[in-house]
Amino acid sequence: MKKVLILTYYWPPAGGSGVQRWLKFVKYFRNFGIEPVIYTVQNPSYPIVDNSLEKDIPKEIEVLKQPIFEPNNVLNFFGKKKTESAGFLNSNPTFFGRIIQYIRANYFIPDARKFWIHPSVKYLKKYLLVNKIDTIITTGPPHSVHLIGLKLKKELNCKWIADFRDPWTEIDYFHQLPLTKKAKEKHFLLETEVLKKADKVLVVGDTMKINFSKINNNVVTITNGYDSEFEDEKVALDSNFTLTHIGLMNADRNPKMLWEAISELVTENRGFAKDFKLKLIGKVDVTVIAGIDKFELQENVELINYVSHNKVIEYQKKSQALLLIVNNVPSAKGIITGKIFEYLIAKRPILAIAPTNGDLASILRKTNAGTVIAFEDKVMLKQKILDLYSQYKKRELKVNSKNIEQYHRKQLTKKVSELIYQLSE
Structure with a gap:
């Protein structure tokens, strides 16, 4: 010993x-x-x-x-x-x-x-x-x-x-x-x-x-x-097309491109506007709230303050898809947010905004757990959200992840x- x-x-x-x-x-x-x-x-x-x-x-x-x-x-x-x-x-x-x-x-x-x-x-x-x-x-x-x-x-x-x-x-x-x-x-x-x-x-x-x-x-x-205690729990999915971000969203993590993309999708697609709900769970910066207000997304965004770890896991598993955002800073390539690993066991599709050649992107590729969109690629971001939404409407939204046991x-x-x-x- x-x-x-x-x-x-x-x-x-x-x-x-x-x-x-x-x-x-x-x-x-x-x-x-x-x-x-x-x-x-x-x-x-x-x-x-x-x-x-x-x-x-x-x-x-x-x-x-x-x-x-x-x-x-x-x-x-x-x-x-x-x-x-x-x-x-x-x-x-x-x-x-x-x-x-x-x-x-x-x-x-x-x-x-x-x-x-x-x-x-x-x-x-x-x-x-x-x-x-x-x-x-x-x-x-x-x-x-x-x-x-x-x-x-x-x-x-x-x-x-x-x-x-x-x-x-x-x-x-x-x-x-x-x-x-x-x-x-x-x-x-x-x-x-x-x-x-x-x-x-x-x-x-x-x-x-x-x-x-x-x-x-x-x-x-x-x-x-991730820890195994939550691995096999079964939770009914949200009825809405929910995209959930869990954790701190500070000014460097404020996804301005996302607010623009969602605003355009809501305007262009009535069905999407009715079905879509973005959940931000955890502390958010005033600049994030300002961005949501600027694009008039209040009806499609739900702000939820810090909740217990057990409740976080439940939100992850219920969400139709999960949002992961890396800080847009010089060191972004090396940032791996801790929540990625519990996202993995939620076994829901992960949509990440991060460097496509960074450590986080490498983990998502190795596990086949989601997609990484570059910081300024709004066209690709809109297309991926629409792809996820299309699968949701067909009741086919799922992910076939692999090799997550190593984590x-x-x-x-x-x-x-x-x-x-x-x-x-």
Whole structure:
């Protein structure tokens, strides 16, 4: 039995995608001879809470907690608006909002959880000296967690795996941060040091692996995945021609081309206008709502706030088709949204707006689960929606996906477990 210490900011009752990856690994670790110990925050500030995820925590698992000082709680008080943006950056900040973004970007590096680093290192050094841990694992963002691992590696020379659920300097919003030249340099230096010092680096996609492998040749792709508990549930499909998007839709993910395409289809096809319903489940940016209003799509769009993970799965399986949108940013090719894997087990056709040569497109091709439309290809987007609608009217709308078993959380946990055993040999 190998024992690992997992450092993560996000842990149930945290909701959203950030908590899923390591919660599911921990759920299955004992099947492969791994005993996990969790280190997380005592007083977190989670934007989303989902108590239903607590059922996946194994019984009698050791969970260590230490308090954190979160300056965001203070900064947000001064910069808060009645209309909040979805995502890290407000697309239309107030004057005070711009000041707060500048402070956050340049004085809290790598992020506002930096004040957790020093007390965590102090606490965990004592813990590691009296408890046998074979490997420590850090998962980010927030990337401050990786700096805890870096310091422990330097001081105790422990085996260390750094897991990147998202990139650091290549993350979708990095180019939007109001960073000074000095701040940018610090980010790149810290990222490089983490990559160089880690014994292994885990990433969620091959584009990130290619980029990180220039610094560390021990980079391994372990994608996110789906869990089997929902795999065989039968749910009656929606009577309308529903296209459902689940998750955050921020300004970078605002599909302006989609609003234009739907508007034209609604105008050109009366039957489509009557049957079509776009469901947006989760937090959406004000620019998204503005786009819907601009094209007068209120009758065909339903906004649904955050719902529990169990309810999300139900919505996915009921939908006639599923919508997936990648942020239209310089790093778009390497973005793989976590929801793609649960979309796969819903076994409904997936319509994605993303780079046609990106990591996401590769997964959809390998699984035959859907179609990818390029960001500016409105003609192809309209045609594909009409194709799906035609199949819906004939009651023939279905997908013949394949090879999705490789993304089962248990199979992915097996791969991580093998890496842990290799590292401790």
